[in-house]
Amino acid sequence: MGNEKQWIVGVDVGGTNVVVGLVPVEGGEVRAFHSRPTEAKRGADFVVARIVEMVEHSIATVLREEGGTRADIAGVGIGSPGPLDRATGVVINTPNLGWRNFPLRDLIANALHLPATLDNDANCATYGEWWLGAGRQAHSLVGFTLGTGIGGGIVLNGEIYHGVSDAAGEIGHMTIDSTGRKCNCGNYGCLEAYASGPAIALRAIEGIEAGETTILVDLVKGNLESITAATVYEAVVRGDTYATEVMKDTAKFLGTGIANIINILNPEMVVISGGVTRAGDHLFEPLRAEVRRRRDRDDRVVPEHLRHRQRLSRHRLG
């Protein structure tokens, strides 16, 4: 029979979930989209087998619904936490998954008998926003992916900009306060130390411990360690003054990082992805104000558009 429609398989390997879907080569709706827990603790072989099984399931679903044969699957694009080596398809080191020099791309390609490519997850997310999302065909676009960490991607001239050794876009580790908070990376004052999900929660908890009154305490039944960025967001929506302050501070830190990116790269658009974007105007209003304060240009700072990512963003809020 055969079918002229060609498909790309997308795989997002996250610390919490693996997400798989198919998209037509020419762009369009994501199909047979599903998510399963990564369960990285069960070992790398387990995760690879899970990915392969999920991909086979998505391919079977789409070919059944649309017709066509396996020859209509153009290949697999894998997004993974970095650092990684695109040329060899090897994940060099991902603490969240416990992998070191792991040949993820070839293990998946060989198991599926399909061509595969590997790139940094934040790069893939940013390219997706450029290709089919908030920044369609923009001259240039920088993506901030806010989650357990803060990742970034840069699209210039319609291509991901990788740098000389595939390490470009580490915007979470830009210093915004050279003598500031300690970051997990060992340095001081990284953006990630202020505006990642865990950093938002930590700042909220510190204020409570210093005597702030807030419904956050009730939301977690007094167990402060249970506070997450999502809890802060919930308190903001309920009108809590202190949580709103925490969110405004988050916007200031993020706005500083975005203004830096605009000063350096003058992109047409900055796209913010991740669970924290659910805060909507509670975040974006003070965020844009801070960007304007530091950089009086009318650059566009927008939330992500890709709905499927949005739907899953809860998992990434950390």
Next chain:
Amino acid sequence: MGNEKQWIVGVDVGGTNVVVGLVPVEGGEVRAFHSRPTEAKRGADFVVARIVEMVEHSIATVLREEGGTRADIAGVGIGSPGPLDRATGVVINTPNLGWRNFPLRDLIANALHLPATLDNDANCATYGEWWLGAGRQAHSLVGFTLGTGIGGGIVLNGEIYHGVSDAAGEIGHMTIDSTGRKCNCGNYGCLEAYASGPAIALRAIEGIEAGETTILVDLVKGNLESITAATVYEAVVRGDTYATEVMKDTAKFLGTGIANIINILNPEMVVISGGVTRAGDHLFEPLRAEVRRRRDRDDRVVPEHLRHRQRLSRHRLG
């Protein structure tokens, strides 16, 4: 007669000096290189006439020495402080020169009857380092130009990266301390507020006023306002402990900015230009240490190579 050798005229319009020289289209030594005071206070027409006169002088000198005719002059490349509009050749606003929406490119092109292009001075300096200087043919290169302000340029894939509105590379206004020193631009904590020539001098003076003992005071015969970054450099060379501290702090601030650039762009090379590079290892040793501390990659951070720029850098140290 005619001559097959083609030449490009380079013009650097600075707040202090205009510098002109010719370079072969295929690259090589700068010829008929000379510098004259800009004297911007005498008005824009005066400056344009001075530039035109200098260019005519350089062209006449080279054609006399090398043979050839005016047809061997391919065109004029003009570097000016920004912001500017490359498409129209208009300088939008340069406080140092007092120009607003000034059609610099066409005034020069018309007076010389030669094609001309206009670009940001720091972009030109960085492209020069990529073309014929410290970063020849590097995959990617970011230039920091340290003077009265801190400019920057980005060369990717052998081309200057301009951003969506010719405003990329404003690395002097990246925030390294979000609640830090006030910058001339009105914001707080810009790199320029710590590591420009005037900022280095200001930090040195503040310490003296706070009681530091240093030969800087003798070098300016007690007139603290006369201290410049060059004075600090001179004191460092003479072994002054306090001036060495000021230089080390400068290296830390610059190192933070460079580490940010490496995190964001992962360039093959970072090239530092301007008078402050005369401090040599007094600057580059603590600078590289700070970059390594914040970003443990073996990226190359080097001083500029273009000798003519080096010779003139004194004028730019502010």
